[in-house]
Amino acid sequence: MTVSAESLYGADDLTHLEGLEAVRKRPGMYIGSTDSRGVNHLFAEVVDNSTDEGVAGHASKIVVTLHADGSVQVDDDGRGIPTGVHAKSGLSGVELVLTRLHAGGKFGGSGYKASGGLHGVGASAVNALSLRFDVIVKRDGKVHEISFARGVPGVFDGAGPKARFTKQPGLRAVRKLKRGEGTGTSIRYWHDARYFEKSAVLEIETVRAKLRNTAFLVPGVTYVLRDATEGGIDEETFHFPNGLSDMVDFLAPAGDKPVSGTVFINGVGTYKENAADANGVMQSNVERRAEVEVALRWGTGYERTVECFTNTIRNVHGGTHRKGFERAALRSLQEAISKSRGLLKPKEDLPTLDDVLEGMTAVLHVRIPEPQFTSQTKDELSTAGITKVVQGVVEQQLKAWTEARKTRTEAKTVLQKIVDAARVRLVQKQQKDAARRKTALEGAAMPPKLVDCRTTGVGRSELFLVEGDSALGSARMARVSEYQALLPLRGKILNVQKASLGDTLKNAEIAAIVQVLGAGTGRTFDLGTMRYGRVILMADADVDGSHIRTLLITLFAKYMRPVIEDGRLYAAMPPLHKIVTKGRNSQTTFTFTEREMESTVARLEKAGKQIVKPVPRFKGLGEMDADELWETTMNPATRSVRRITLEDVDAAEQALELLMGEKVEPRRNWLVESAARVDQAAIDI
Known part of the structure; x- marks a missing residue:
C-alpha cells in the first residue's frame, strides 16, 4: 500500500506561534537582519519610543547609557508608559506593550499625532530578543518596576541577566515619587546573542549618528550619550536649536564652499487615504495632515546628499516624500531657468534632475499620522499621498525663493551652476558616445535611450x-x-x-x-x-x-x-478606466475590465454618488499623468503585477x-x- 504525501500532511503539522515566539523564530522579519544592523535596530526602537514623547512635547531630555556589561539603558523625562490595567487584556499598560505584538498607543488614538512607531512591534521585539529587560516607570505619583527574562515577566534577585529569576506577572509599585521627582521611563536591556551572528555588536558610531540625527530633527530635546564600556564614563551631548539648518551645515562636504545660503522650507498640506478607525473598520478618503520641513543649500562641489526622515525615523532608501521633493525641485528650477534671460543658449535642453541635485545638501523631514513603510525597518516611505503634499509645498516656496528680491541674485547663481552642470554632463556624454564600440551587444556602454537608476545593487533595482x-x-x-x-x-x-x-x-x-x-x-x-x-x-x-x-x-x-x-x-x-465621483470629497477608483468598471459605477451610484461621465478610458500608458502611472502601475506598495x-x-x-x-x-x-x-x-x- 502506497501512502501519499497528502495523507501524511495534517493539522498536527501546522504551527501557531503565539506572543513573542514569532519574533524569536524569525527575528530578521522584525529587525531587518541578525548581524550588527539588527543589534543597532534594537537600540533604535527603544530610543524612538522616547523620542516620540519629545516630539509630542512631553520630554525634553533623553539619556542613553552604554554599560560595561554590554547592556543599553535609555532614560527619558516623558509621561511614562501607562501603568493602569488594560480592560480587555487584564494586563498593565507596561506589560501589554512589551509582551504583545501590535499593541501600543500609536494606532490612531489620542496618545500620539505623529510617531516613529506604527506597528506596535518595536519595543516588544526588543524584549523578545533580550536575555533581560528591565523597566522603571515614574508615573501616577509612584515608581513602578517590572523585569522580563526572554519576554517572560518576573523578578531577578541580583544584577545582570545571570541572576536568579522567578516568574511573577504584574507591574510592581516599589515606592512613591519624591517631591520634585519628575515622571519618565527607564529601559535597560541585555540583547540575547543566540539570535544574532557571532560578530554582531552595537556600534558606537551608529549610536552616536542616531542620537545626533534625531537631535537635529527634534530641536526641543537634548540627547546625552554616556559611554561606560571602557570602565570610565565619556559623556557627549547633542542639542541643535536651529534644527535642519544645523544638520545641513553638518552634512555638507568638508571644504565645499557654499554657492547659496541655507534655504529653509516648511509648510502643511493634506492628503486622503483609506484607514481604519478606532474600532478597526476601514474608512475611505480619510483626510490626513502632513507637516513638511526642508533645508537645502548648494555647494561648489559635485557630491549630493539628500537625507529623508519620517517622524524622526531615517528612511535610508527615501520613498514617496523624496519623489515629491525631487519633482518639485526639478519643475520649479527648470521653470526659473526658462524664464531667466541669457542662461540657456538657443536649442539647449533644460537641465535634468541630476544637474539640479549636483552639489546639493538637503534634509527632508515629514510628520504624518500612521505612515506606511515598505518594511518594519522603515527604510522607505510608501505613503502615496505624501508625494503631492511635499511637491506642492517645495515647488511653491522654491519658486518664491527664485523670484524674491532679497534672494534673486543668490538664486541666479544657483541656476547658473545647474546650467553649467548640464553642459558638462552633455560634453561627457558625447565623449562616451564617441568611445563606444560599434557592436550592439559588446562593450559596457548602455543605449542612449536607457533611463538608468542610481543604485548599483540588483536587490531592489x-x-x-x-x-x-x-x-x-x-x-x-x-x-x-x-x-x-x-x-x-x-x-x-x-x-x-x-x-x-x-x-x-x-x-x-x-x-x-x-x-x-x-x-x-x-x-x-x-x-x-x-x-x-x-x-x-x-x-x-x-x-x-x-x-x-x-x-x-x-x-x-x-x-x-x-x-x-x-x-x-x-x-x-495598468488600469483601463478611471472612475471619478463628483462633489466636495471626490473619490477616484481605477478598474481593469469593462465588467469591473460597470459594477463599480453601479455600486457607487447605488450609494448615492454622482459619477463623472462618460467614464474615461485609458487608450495607452501615455494618457496617464505621472501621479496616476505611479499609483496604479509603478508604486511597489499599490501596484498590481503578474x-x-x-x-x-x-x-x-x-x-x-x-x-x-x-x-x-x-x-x-x-x-x-x-x-x-x-x-x-x-x-x-
Whole structure:
C-alpha cells in the first residue's frame, strides 16, 4: 500500500506561534537582519519610543547609557508608559506593550499625532530578543518596576541577566515619587546573542549618528550619550536649536564652499487615504495632515546628499516624500531657468534632475499620522499621498525663493551652476558616445535611450520595458530614480520564435534589451551578471499591448529563460478606466475590465454618488499623468503585477510553438476551435 504525501500532511503539522515566539523564530522579519544592523535596530526602537514623547512635547531630555556589561539603558523625562490595567487584556499598560505584538498607543488614538512607531512591534521585539529587560516607570505619583527574562515577566534577585529569576506577572509599585521627582521611563536591556551572528555588536558610531540625527530633527530635546564600556564614563551631548539648518551645515562636504545660503522650507498640506478607525473598520478618503520641513543649500562641489526622515525615523532608501521633493525641485528650477534671460543658449535642453541635485545638501523631514513603510525597518516611505503634499509645498516656496528680491541674485547663481552642470554632463556624454564600440551587444556602454537608476545593487533595482516614447515621459516623472530604470521600446519587437539567432541579435530593440541586462543570451546567459533585480513589462492594456507583451515573453523564454525560472520577470497591469465621483470629497477608483468598471459605477451610484461621465478610458500608458502611472502601475506598495512563471516547460514550449512558431496551419486550427471561448466584450476594438 502506497501512502501519499497528502495523507501524511495534517493539522498536527501546522504551527501557531503565539506572543513573542514569532519574533524569536524569525527575528530578521522584525529587525531587518541578525548581524550588527539588527543589534543597532534594537537600540533604535527603544530610543524612538522616547523620542516620540519629545516630539509630542512631553520630554525634553533623553539619556542613553552604554554599560560595561554590554547592556543599553535609555532614560527619558516623558509621561511614562501607562501603568493602569488594560480592560480587555487584564494586563498593565507596561506589560501589554512589551509582551504583545501590535499593541501600543500609536494606532490612531489620542496618545500620539505623529510617531516613529506604527506597528506596535518595536519595543516588544526588543524584549523578545533580550536575555533581560528591565523597566522603571515614574508615573501616577509612584515608581513602578517590572523585569522580563526572554519576554517572560518576573523578578531577578541580583544584577545582570545571570541572576536568579522567578516568574511573577504584574507591574510592581516599589515606592512613591519624591517631591520634585519628575515622571519618565527607564529601559535597560541585555540583547540575547543566540539570535544574532557571532560578530554582531552595537556600534558606537551608529549610536552616536542616531542620537545626533534625531537631535537635529527634534530641536526641543537634548540627547546625552554616556559611554561606560571602557570602565570610565565619556559623556557627549547633542542639542541643535536651529534644527535642519544645523544638520545641513553638518552634512555638507568638508571644504565645499557654499554657492547659496541655507534655504529653509516648511509648510502643511493634506492628503486622503483609506484607514481604519478606532474600532478597526476601514474608512475611505480619510483626510490626513502632513507637516513638511526642508533645508537645502548648494555647494561648489559635485557630491549630493539628500537625507529623508519620517517622524524622526531615517528612511535610508527615501520613498514617496523624496519623489515629491525631487519633482518639485526639478519643475520649479527648470521653470526659473526658462524664464531667466541669457542662461540657456538657443536649442539647449533644460537641465535634468541630476544637474539640479549636483552639489546639493538637503534634509527632508515629514510628520504624518500612521505612515506606511515598505518594511518594519522603515527604510522607505510608501505613503502615496505624501508625494503631492511635499511637491506642492517645495515647488511653491522654491519658486518664491527664485523670484524674491532679497534672494534673486543668490538664486541666479544657483541656476547658473545647474546650467553649467548640464553642459558638462552633455560634453561627457558625447565623449562616451564617441568611445563606444560599434557592436550592439559588446562593450559596457548602455543605449542612449536607457533611463538608468542610481543604485548599483540588483536587490531592489527594477528595469521597466516601456511601450513607446509617449509613456516614457510619464514614467520618467513617476519613477523612483533611486532604483527604477526605464528602457523605451519602439513598436513590436521581432518574433524570435520564427527568426534565427542572427536575425534576432540584429534587431535594434532586442539588442538594446540584451545590452542593458548585461547577462548575455542563450547558453551563455549568466543570471549572476544581470544588472537588475526585476524586469517589468509595461505595455498598454489593449490588443497591441498584449501582443508586445507576448513577443517579449517569447524573447525571454527562448534566449533568457533563467530570468523567468528565477521569478524575476513580471508584467505590469495598468488600469483601463478611471472612475471619478463628483462633489466636495471626490473619490477616484481605477478598474481593469469593462465588467469591473460597470459594477463599480453601479455600486457607487447605488450609494448615492454622482459619477463623472462618460467614464474615461485609458487608450495607452501615455494618457496617464505621472501621479496616476505611479499609483496604479509603478508604486511597489499599490501596484498590481503578474509574475511570469514556467512551471511546465514542455507545455510552455508547445504553447510558444503553436502561437508564435512558423507553422500557420496548427495555429489557424486552434484559433477556429477556440473561437467560442473568446469574450468579445473584453476585446479592445
